[in-house]
Amino acid sequence: MIIGGKETVLVQGITGKQGTFWSERMRDYGSRIIGGVNPRRAGERHLDLPVWASAQDAAKDQKIDAAVMFVPPFGVKEAALDIIAAGVRKIVCLTEHVPVQDTMYFLAAARERGAQVIGPNTAGLVTTGVSFVGFMPAFNQRVFQKGDIGVISRSGSLGTLLCLNLVQAGLGISSFVGIGGDPIIGTTTRDALMALDKDPATKAIALVGEIGGAMEEAAAEYAASMKKPVAAFIAGAASPPGKKMGHAGAIVMGDRGSYAGKKAALEEAGVTVCATPNEVPGVLKARLKR
Amino acid sequence: MNFTEHAGKAALRAAGIPTPEGIVARTPEDVADAARRIGKCVIKAQVLTGKRGKAGGIKLATTPEEAANHARAILGMTIGEHKVDHVLVDPQVNIAREMYAAVLNDPETQGPLLLFSPEGGMDIEEIAAEHPHALLRLPISIIKGLDEEALAAAVRRYDPPAAGAITDILVKLYEAYRASDAELVEINPLVQMRDGHFIALDCKLTVDDSALTRQEALAHSGTPDKTTDLEARAKALHLKYIELDGEVGVLANGAGLTMTTMDAIRHFGGQPANFMEIGGDSYTKAVPALEIVLANPNVKALLVNFCGAFARTDVMAEGVINAWLHLKPKIPIVFTIHGTGEDEAIAMVRERLGIEPHDLMDDAVKAAVAAAKGARA
Structure with missing residues (x-):
């Protein structure tokens, strides 16, 4: 993708x-x-x-x-x-x-x-300096500079902030993959992580997730096998949990979906989970040096 | 949108699934009238939450007087934050066996998933966790539809004599799910009566909010989420606003960025006063959005965090500035603005409000948290 x-x-x-x-x-x-x-x-x-x-x-x-x-x-x-x-x-x-x-x-x-x-509900794809499809501000040079960090985000606004933070810190973006904010989407966090892991232009990955669903947990399973460093930010730690009706949701989801569960799964897989998006560039810089 | 039991059962009946023929009532007198027509009955609180029975919201009655007495106790009762203002009076049913059935959107298979268990009742989650074989999970191809032969074969493994009748109910349940754009439709318990027939004794229905405008008839029978006055005002303007307990007001674009702003406020020692998102198609609604955020008296400082992709930050900032100058609030305001239209937006904030937006979100959040604490002292 x-x-x-x-x-x-x-x-x-x-x-x-x-x-x-x-x-x-x-x-x-x-x-x-x-x-x-x-x-x-x-x-x-x-x-x-x-x-x-x-x-x-x-x-x-x-x-x-x-x-x-x-x-x-x-x-x-x-x-x-x-x-x-x-x-x-x-x-x-x-x-x-x-x-x-x-x-x-x-x-x-x-x-x-x-x-x-x-997608659906994605802001699109950007390969910095080459091509973009969707409505990301790829042409804004404060947000997108060529570099070797791959960015995955469910949210367009938050993805934009993360790209901007990377550029502010002197890093750049190889490709941005907006996967979309809907509960059911065609390309999952795990799919995007695999693609960027195989992408020769990408040296490290910034992953922006959200509470709800089990996509970060599934991505963590793949991340455990990766050599490229991954730093993540999961939005929603301070958000009230969504109301769920009936038993079926609990049967299918089990205990997946919470902030704590996602953070634990990602950290277990060697991903650094940051408290704010601003922390992501520093973490990636340090891990790339190692 | 969630539906209470009686509205969900109406959707089941429309698909041909038998349910008790109950009557909805709002006063003890109406409950007594209903009991007179029905005979032996059960009075069930109609609220959007589980564990109604354990909370005392479901009672059996044999006479109209008994029914009215139960109704007096149940009406006005609060179950899990939900106040009971109506009940369903259902005829009592001779229960031989309780089973479980549901169809829901499954993110894992990215399609509909049918669940069935010959053991229903309140503890279905534990049954599913401890005895996975007791639960049939059948992913359905939404293009080809339900494979009735495969379903019948699967059900026969659980209940050979009644497999035909159960399969018939499950086929209709899938039809109800498709016809109503449901995220979830669940029957718990699905009851086999002593005469062998099946009947849905309860129903939970959640319809996809994105489909509500093409489900007009259904949408009217759903129960809107419990909202505060300000949340209702925002909803009428199609703004996503949630009132919270904190002191830092939040105005941001995009659900992800808004949640992140709230997370960062908490991380730096404050508490968010609200979720307010004006991204996507709502980016031109900064004026009413700001009015609603500021109408919450707990807000001691306002944090504006814009990161424009599709949403233009200059349009949003202009709206905020206009509303701010019009409302003249006596609280500090902090900005951080990036993305599409940022140069114009930042220049406007500087010129018209004399404020310097922060370049890093974390710095803006720290400033807003400190400002809210200063204002409180």
């Missing part, structure tokens, strides 16, 4: 306000935006790029490596199924508030076709 400079990118919802704004920024940054989809404006040009009726139509004219969705919540399932049917292998879903059963449906379809979904 690292975005490369050669990959062609299709924008679902390119003609909307946000689609337009961010498509221009992605293209200016160097991302290979090849056009977009809007069924009502098929055949027109927008931002001097072609507009198709569907991703499947676009795929007849162009090779599409990745697609990014600026699509409202109830339209996401259909748009995603179109992208998957077009044979696109990398799908970035930015939309917040997608009904979870819709998400589960198109994630299952993506698995059948071997497509990788990032």
Whole structure:
């Protein structure tokens, strides 16, 4: 789920306000935006790029490596199924508030076709100085400088803060992987950790998690086998626990999901867990020296 | 959104699962009337929490007078912070066996998961932990739907004679889950009566908040979360606000950054007064957001932490500054601003408020915590 400079990118919802704004920024940054989809404006040009009726139509004219969705919540399932049917292998879903059963449906379809979904509810992907898809401020040089730290974050705002802290401390970012804040997402913390572990441009990893779910616990299992240093920050230590109804949640989740449980699992695996995001750069610097 | 028992049972009945035909009542008189029509009955507090029976919120009655007496005790009772303002009067059922059934969103398999146990009742978590084989866990392909043959075969291992009837209930339970965009629908207990028929004696239903606008009919029967006046005001404006006990007011964008700001306040010796998030599509709502945060009299200092990706910090900062100059609060305000639009935002804070935003979040948090303590002394 690292975005490369050669990959062609299709924008679902390119003609909307946000689609337009961010498509221009992605293209200016160097991302290979090849056009977009809007069924009502098929055949027109927008931002001097072609507009198709569907991703499947676009795929007849162009090779599409990745697609990014600026699509409202109830339209996401259909748009995603179109992208998957077009044979696109990398799908970035930015939309917040997608009904979870819709998400589960198109994630299952993506698995059948071997497509990788990032999100929903992600801020996107950045490979510093090369390409970005989504709405991260990749072009802001106080937030993104080229370097060798890989960053994984469920949250866009918190991920931005972490990148900024790394740059303030004189470090830089190889790739940013926004995995998304929804309870069910296509690329998990563990998936992202594996990808950055295998990425030759990444020497160390900053991992930003949140309370709830069991993704940090699953990532910890993988981290135990890693040689690259990992520093983590888990948001939510001071947040009141969410209300849970019924017994089924407890049966399925057991004691996973709490701040204490995640911290213990990560530390057990050799990950340094920081009390605030500002502490992450110092920890990584020290661990890289060792 | 969570649904109390009677609203959940209505969703089960819509899918064809039998439940007792009960009556909802809000006064002892109405409970007595219901008991007169029903006969031997059970009076059940309708609150969004478990352990109602242990708290005395579920009582059997044989006469209308007895029913009214129980209702007088139950109505107005508080169970796990929830005040009881209505009860369900259900006919009593002859219970031969209690079982357990649920369908929920499973993050692990990223699809629906069906749970069934021939042993139901209150201790299902312990049963599941201590006797994992007593619990059927069946992941379902949301594309292909429930594989009824595989389900029937699995259920036969637990209860050969009743497998057909149980499978039928579970198929309908999955339909109810799909039709209502549920995160969870749970029947505990699923009762086999002495005549052999099955009936859902209780129901817990949670519907995905993201789907509520396409579940209009259902949404009306759900129970809104208990909120304070300020939380209700924020909700009406589609702002995510949670009132807390501390003294440092928080205004940030994005759920992750807002939670982190609260964590950092606590880490540096303060306590957050609230969660208030104006990220994403809400980034233009800084003015009403600030008004709500400041309306909490416990707030002794305000910490503004913006880190803009999608949300533009200049738009958010302008809103905060306008509201601040309009409301003229007598408390200190501390800023830390980064990301999209930061140069304009920082310049505006300097020029119009004469305040220098902190470059590091930790420094801003320390300053806000100290300011809140100073104001309190």
